[in-house]
Amino acid sequence: DTAVSQTPKYLVTQMGNDKSIKCEQNLGHDTMYWYKQDSKKFLKIMFSYNNKELIINETVPNRFSPKSPDKAHLNLHINSLELGDSAVYFCASSPPLSNSPLHFGNGTRLTVT
Amino acid sequence: SQQGEEDPQALSIQEGENATMNCSYKTSINNLQWYRQNSGRGLVHLILIRSNEREKHSGRLRVTLDTSKKSSSLLITASRAADTASYFCATDSQGSGNTGKLIFGQGTTLQVKP
Numbered sequence: 001d002t003a004v005s006q007t008p009k010y011l012v013t014q015m016g017n018d019k020s021i022k023c024e025q026n027l028g029h030d031t032m033y034w035y036k037q038d039s040k041k042f043l044k045i046m047f048s049y050n051n052k053e054l055i056i057n058e059t060v061p062n063r064f065s066p067k068s069p070d071k072a073h074l075n076l077h078i079n080s081l082e083l084g085d086s087a088v089y090f091c092a093s094s095p096p097l098s099n100s101p102l103h104f105g106n107g108t109r110l111t112v113t
Numbered sequence: 114s115q116q117g118e119e120d121p122q123a124l125s126i127q128e129g130e131n132a133t134m135n136c137s138y139k140t141s142i143n144n145l146q147w148y149r150q151n152s153g154r155g156l157v158h159l160i161l162i163r164s165n166e167r168e169k170h171s172g173r174l175r176v177t178l179d180t181s182k183k184s185s186s187l188l189i190t191a192s193r194a195a196d197t198a199s200y201f202c203a204t205d206s207q208g209s210g211n212t213g214k215l216i217f218g219q220g221t222t223l224q225v226k227p
Binding site: 004035040041042043044045048056090092099101102103104105106107 | 143144146148150153154155156157158161163199201203205214215216217219220222
């Protein structure tokens with residue numbers, strides 16, 4: 001069974017559109033994350049939620065809005081997509097301890113044309 | 114910024130050889146982790162070393178940590194073609210509280226030729 005699953009795997013859309021990426025984990029973890037990986041493989045944290053509560057928001061534009069309906073789900077909605085939003089977005093989860101490894105999904109490759 | 118830097122950016126070796134990757138970071142940490150990323154996939158956790166540890170082993174992996182130099186190395190012994198992937202170090206920060214926030218380096222791309 002997939003531990004951290006994200007959908008869709010690929011997303012191609014035009015500038016100005018609004019899109020969502022969904023993430024679900026079945027590991028029973030309390031903490032979930034969104035990371036963005038650019039074309040140079042640089043991975044940067046965007047958001048973190050602990051038990052549905054936002055705990056990290058890393059100066060991400062307001063066009064990005066995470067939503068956590070329950071602790072097993074963390075979705076990412078992006079408004080007014082821009083060319084620079086093209087990247088691979090990874091969802092991850094972990095137990096609520098700073099020494100805990102992250103469990104990553106397989107990523108969503110977003111291409112904005 | 115506590116962004117880690119990895120060295121080299123790319124490494125190509127023959128199967129059976131050892132591969133060494135290095136990571137440097139900027140601020141005090143609680144722990145350092147190494148992850149592997151296969152092409153088109155998510156990152157997979159390999160090993161975690163705490164700030165009070167100097168060396169750790171897991172199978173063919175050996176990780177060292179030198180907190181005085183703020184650096185770590187990952188050694189893969191007797192490499193296999195299946196080890197071909199990108200390898201990332203990630204650090205937390207002693208100042209980040211219990212948020213679980215990790216800062217990743219830019220990775221080393223390892224190619225192991227059969």
